[in-house]
Amino acid sequence: MANRTxxxxxxGYDSAGALNVVxxxxxxxxxxxxxxxxxxxxxxxxxxxxxxxxFELDESVTGDVAxxxxxxxxxxxxxxxLGGLQCNLVKNNMTIDYDRWSDLIADMTGDAANFAxxxxxxxxxxxxxGQTRLNAQKxxxxxxxxxxxxxxxxxxxxxxxxxxxxxxxxxxVYLACAKTISNGTRDGEAYDVTGDGHWPLIKSGSTLNMxxxxxxxxxxxxxxxxxxxxx
Numbered sequence: 719m720a721n722r723t724x725x726x727x728x729x730g731y732d733s734a735g736a737l738n739v740v741x742x743x744x745x746x747x748x749x750x751x752x753x754x755x756x757x758x759x760x761x762x763x764x765x766x767x768x769x770x771x772x773f774e775l776d777e778s779v780t781g782d783v784a785x786x787x788x789x790x791x792x793x794x795x796x797x798x799x800l801g802g803l804q805c806n807l808v809k810n811n812m813t814i815d816y817d818r819w820s821d822l823i824a825d826m827t828g829d830a831a832n833f834a835x836x837x838x839x840x841x842x843x844x845x846x847x848g849q850t851r852l853n854a855q856k857x858x859x860x861x862x863x864x865x866x867x868x869x870x871x872x873x874x875x876x877x878x879x880x881x882x883x884x885x886x887x888x889x890x891v892y893l894a895c896a897k898t899i900s901n902g903t904r905d906g907e908a909y910d911v912t913g914d915g916h917w918p919l920i921k922s923g924s925t926l927n928m929x930x931x932x933x934x935x936x937x938x939x940x941x942x943x944x945x946x947x948x949x
Contacts, residue, residue, distance in 0.1 A: 720776075720777045720807060720886075720887075720889075721774040721775065721776060721777065722774065722775055722776070722777045722779070722805050722806060722807045722934075723772055723773070723774050723805065723806050723807075723889075723892075724772060724773055724774070724775065724803055724804070724805045724895065725769050725771075725772045725803065725804040725805070725892060726741075726769070726770050726771055726772065726773070726800065726801075726803060727767040727768060727769055727770060727801040727802045727803070727804070728767050728768075728770050728798065728799045728800045728801035728917065729755070729756065729766065729767055729768070729798075729799045729801065729917075730753065730755030730756065730770065730796075730797060730798040730799060731755055731756050731757075731758070731759045731795070731796060731797055732755050732756075732757065732791040732792050732796040732922075733757060733792050733793070733795070733796070734757065734791075734792045735754060735755060735756070735757040736752045736753065736754055736755060737752070737753050737755055737789055737790065737791045737796055737798055737922070738750075738751065738752055738753070738789070738790040738791075739751065739752075739753045739770070739771060739787065739788070739789055739790075739798065740787065740788045741771075741773060741785065741786070741787045742785070742786040742787075743773075743775065743779075743783055743784070743785055743786075743930075744779070744783050744784055745784070748773040748774065748775065749771055749772075749773040751771065753770050753771050753798070754770075755770075755796075755798065759795065767801035767802065770798070777807055777887075779932065780932050780933070780934050781931060781932060782929050782930070782931045783929070783930055783931075783932060784927070784928075784929060784930075785926075785927070785928050785929070785930045786925060786926070786927050787800070787920055787925070787926050788920070788924070788925040788926075789920045789921065789922055789923070789924060790922055790923065791922035791923075792922070793922065794921070794922055794923065795922070796921070796922035797919060797920065797921045797922065798919070798920045799917040799918065799919050799920075800917055800918045800920070801917055802894060802895075802897075803894070803895040803897055803932075804892040804893060804894055804895055805892060805893070805895040805934065806887075806888070806889050806890070806891060806892050806893075807887035807888070807889055808887065808888075808891070808893050808895075808934060808935060808936060808937050809887060809888045809891050809893065809936075809937040810882040810884070810886075810887060810888065810936075811882065811884040811885065811886055811887065811888050812881050812882055812884070812888070813846055813847050813848075813881050813884060814843065814846055814847065814881050816891075819881060834866060834867065834868055834869050834870075835868070835870075836866075837866040840863040840864070840866050840868055841863065841864060841866075843863050843877060843881075844860050844863035844864050847877070847880050847881055848860070851880045851883050852876075852877065852880045854880070854883070855876040855877070855879045855880045855883070856873065856876040859873060859876055859877065859880070863877075893935075893937055895932065895933070895934060895935075896932075896933030896934075896935055897930055897931060897932055897933065898930070898931035898933070899911045899912065899918065899928050899929065899930050899931075900912060900928065900929045900931070901927075901928055901929040902918065902926065902927070902928040903926070903927045903928070904920070904924055904925070904926045904927075905924050905925060909926065911926075911928050
């Protein structure tokens with residue numbers, strides 16, 4: 719399987735503006751290098767997160783995984799807070815870009831979905847996705863789009879499938895990765911890593927161990943209607 723890239727967000731402080739971070743997941747080192755942080759101590763202030771570093775895991779890795787993270791800074795005042803995660807390979811590849819696709823039919827709900835896209839929109843869909851993939855989902859769909867006779871209710875389901883019929887996931891799009899954290903120990907002593915809005919803290923010279931539950935969500939666009947046979 720492909721490697722999924724994760725972006726670790728958070729905040730930190732070091733008088734020199736950088737820390738060295740070593741992250742081991744499931745017994746394998748996935749990051750070892752410098753991390754840019756604030757050179758003004760942000761301890762006791764509202765934390766604003768930014769991307770700290772990125773790492774890769776096999777796409778098959780989900781659920782509870784053991785994390786160990788060590789931090790080395792200029793002196794004992796250096797520290798790092800771990801915030802949220804983003805990851806890629808969560809959205810199906812689309813021939814028509816997600817944002818444009820959403821804009822095309824975002825307002826077509828209820829009775830409005832009985833009406834067709836404009837002729838120009840239907841021609842664009844037909845020519846961009848192509849005859850082979852459209853007609854594989856519904857016979858004559860390509861020709862109906864060119865003729866301007868399709869409707870969202872009757873045909874949107876099949877057009878959506880054809881638009882996503884590329885295989886694999888989009889590596890260029892990063893979205894929030896759900897995670898839970900538990901079983902925290904810092905330098906061998908119990909450390910509470912749970913709680914809403916809690917950002918685990920690792921000080922220079924310290925090592926944090928915890929269990930991170932990765933919940934990789936599929937973000938797939940679904941048209942406002944269900945399968946036409948269910949209407």
